[in-house]
Amino acid sequence: MEKTNCNGCSHCCGKHSEGPNAEKGHFYILRSDFSKQLFQGFYEKTPLEVDTFVVCKMPQGLDLLRVIGARNSRYCQYDFIDIMQCATNDDIKKAEKLQKESVKAGKIFQKILAQHKNLDMKLVSSHVLLDETKIIFLFTAEERVDFRNLVKDLALSLQYRIELWQINTREETRILGGLAVCGREFCCRSIGRDTGNISMKMLKEQSHSPNSSKLSGPCGRLFCCLAYEHQQYVEEKKTLPKLGSVVVLNDQKWHVREVNILSRVLVLVGQEGSRIYCSANDLEQNTELNIWVEKNNQALETN
Secondary structure, three states, X not given: OOOOOEOOEOOOOOOOOOOOOOOOOOEEEEEOOOOOOEEEEEOOOOOOOOOOEEEEEOOOOEEEEEEEEEEOOOOOOOOEEEEEEEOOHHHHHHHHHHHHHHHHHHHHHHHHXXXXXXXXXXXXXXXXXXXXXXXXXXXXXXXXXXXXXXXXXXXXXXXXXXXXXXXXXHHHHHHHOOEOOOOOEOHHHHOOOOOOOOOHHHHHHOOOOOOOHHHEOOXXXXXXXXXXXXXXXXXXXXXXXXXXXXEEEOOEEEEEEEEEOOOOEEEEEOOOOOEEEEEHHHEEEEOOOOEEEXXXXXXXXXX
């Protein structure tokens, strides 16, 4: 039976089929050293080791990708591409040579761009594909730009087919790389998938001030980790008292003023304004009375 392609892949990811090729351990996460994008591929001829290279059939042509790790899942988390073969020493040497050509092409791009004074663009990266069919230039710009004349001049000068990709500031940060305030590599680079829209609702559910300037990365956008951690906060909040909830401790009534979701520590305020700290792990909800009490003390009642 013919398999259905998934995102252009010649092998089914398992989301649409349970065919014989969907074997555990044959799926791999791959990364483009050029765009830092992550892909998923299928290869069963021989096990692939981490940090080695494979030749892949990309939508733009053949290119060299790095193996990041194996996957046991059959579901598509990243776009599927064809892994053609393990890279040979000749393939790697060729890629190194083409990388030098890419750098030269970037300098020519800058020189020709300077002649097109009406184009407000910033070159981020340039790349010659392994099969030498074209050069891809990544750039940023405040608005959409008409670069057709620029492409013509580049093609004449470089004698290559030219593709220009306009990327956003988050993608630019992913390519350039760096360390975030947490001391780890940028999420957009280390995780490498689109976070989708990071909304103000996420900030509120994670108890962040929407006006905080400390929540934006070097790309000028909200931290990716806000999206990656969002579901964990949602699930944790289901097990915690809400603000204003009544907590009864030693027959005294308190109200929840603050909730630290990660530490599960509550700030409780008494009737005369006194404040105490309490661990939510020591409490359980009395749904009948709509209060929170110390564990194993559900019989407490309020006046």
